[in-house]
Amino acid sequence: MDILVWLIPISLVLGGVGLLGFIYTVRSNQYDDPEGDARRILSDEWDDHPRP
């Protein structure tokens, strides 16, 4: 069961990374326009070079 010493911290850190990622998306207004973002990805307008 010594493996637990590694596995538990690793799982906690990975979960924490997910949580931090989520907090980042909330803070950078990525849930303001869910419908628009879902459709924007279908448009090829900015495919070749990113929007300035």
Next chain:
Amino acid sequence: MEMSRAPVSACPACSAMPAAEALAGSKEAMKDSTISLSLPQIHCTACITGVEGALRAAPGVRDARVNLTLKRASVSAEAGVEAGDLIRVLADAGYEAHELDAGTIAATRTDRAGRDLLMRLAVAGFASMNVMLLSVSVWSGASDATRDMFHWISAAITLPAIAFSGQPFFRNAWTALRARRLNMDVPISLAIALALVTSLWETSLSGEHAYFDAAMALTFFLLAGRYLDHRTRAIARSAAEELTALEVPRAWLVDGDGERQVPVAELRPGMLIRVRPGGRMPVDGVIVEGASEIDRSLLTGESLPVVAELGAQVSAGEVNLTGPLVVRATAVGEETSLHRMAELVAVAESGRANYTSLADRAAKLYAPGVHILSALSFVGWWLYSGDARVALNIAAAVLIITCPCALGLAVPAVTTAASGRLFRRGMLVKHQTALERLAEVDTVVFDKTGTLTAGAPEVVNLDRHDQADLEIALALAEGSSHPLSVALTRALRARGIAAARLDEVSELPGYGTRGSLDGLEVKLGRAAWVGAAGKGGTSAWLKIGEARPVAFQFTDALRPGAEAAVAALKAQGKRVIVMSGDTAQAVEDLARRLGVAQWVAEALPGDKAARIAALQKDGARVLMVGDGLNDTAALTQADVSISPASALDAARVASDIVLLGADLTPVPEALEIATRATKRIRENFTIATWYNVIAVPVAVIGLATPLVAALAMSLSSITVSLNALRLK
């Protein structure tokens, strides 16, 4: 075109962030203005690129971004770019656009409370998943040192997570307790706290049962309910605020160097303001130049326009119909009669606060019961076994199992589903308990002008005139923007009448239109002006030469769906009443057309509220549907109220539900959906109660393990949510 390419970054967000900051910084320096536009018709991918492309190509525009969820575009442009120009650009590209008042919209943009809840929900979700994983290993047989370690790790995750994400409950419970009341949050907070204390104690004695997972899952489920509830109302609120923002308050100020457009907030008493035909009076004042007719229907409910001459008093909110007017302001902003009438609303407000929602009623029954039960099982087990640790364990299990997890979801899940359904039917539910109150309604009171009627007149007796008269009437009516003339023109054109050839057509604001037909004077206008004896009802008179004048009679056109709505309400067994500030004749005609037996005419604003209060005293639950300023007090007095989107801002604020379309048919449907929603809420309470009835004895006799608690909690929450979804 040569583009300098940035090096490809492994993390696009990292390189985008400084770029965005730099962009924001440069914008600051150039003092750009931000313009918000409402785009009610956009719906697709092509619309986004189309609108953004058209806006970016417009001169002076730096950047444009469409938000498809809110159906808005925000444009940053050089100072001096007017919203009007951009609206024209979009109209040419085929998109309908309206300006939104930046100040009103800015207040709604950052939904701090929503973001805060979402963050707490995320932390609770993260923690409960981890703790649940650890618990699964304990349930499946981890023992001794391993179990203790798992419990300690769970404690280390749970304690800070609950300290952060449980705050809304603790705060609410504390406020309730300080006011010596009990609400749902009191048993919730107590259950969480007791579960944590017992579990810590057990863990420190290397005991078998710890409830960290239950406390965490409880917080998560309850936060999900709170978030749903918040989102439903935030959507309705932002849509309602958008309606307000659509009315950008501007006025034309007349001063030494001509005329200029200024925001209404800059107006002061004594200033001269020009009001064009079709414009709304921005201030209270006296007419110093020009003559016209004004429409006061939103303030008084009168459907007939009133003559406005030199020296006449006008009030803010009235609409100028025919001629341009110059008004000297006597009262502005807060002092206008429009604002003073809003004080009536504050008086009526107190009645609304007495309503106890179903959730509060359930909490009142439930909270003391749970606490007594838990305390009794503690005392009972202590006396029986003499072991405080066992007794505390069982008391905690009882509290957790009975904790109103499903009760916390029962109401928000249903209101979210029902509000979503009503939103698709064109209704915004603004108030939390509006649906419950709507379900109890047995009497529906309608305002007349602007609510049952569309506020546009309709000519009724065209068949009684000969062809030649109609041709002359059309030629005269075409030249005027008076609502009667506009209605006459529309009706005559629809009949395929061609206008007669007239010379020297001119409009005398406040009187009518005149012209000459082969040297013969022809007039279309007020009875007194053409020399006719006026009679009841709304009419315009046509006089040809010295012949006897003939009348075109008008009636208010019904709002679409008015007849169907009244019929459906009567079929549902509701009592329907029409209450209006208009003349008895006009109200009676309308009531008869709709088949409404009860009507009240010439009601003053205070009267309407008083009559509704009288109805309520007789035990009626009243739904008020109205749009005018004269309705606001009544809208607040009624148990629940609906106003159309065309209503004055004050009326929309006073009402619980806003009707977005022009059609009235959703009103009876809303009553029906509300009844079904309330039934679902009751069902949900029943389901939650049954879970308790089964689980509580198990907990009291000491058989509840953390596994049983987790199962009972999740099962009841899921059943309740699924039951709510049946509404869709």
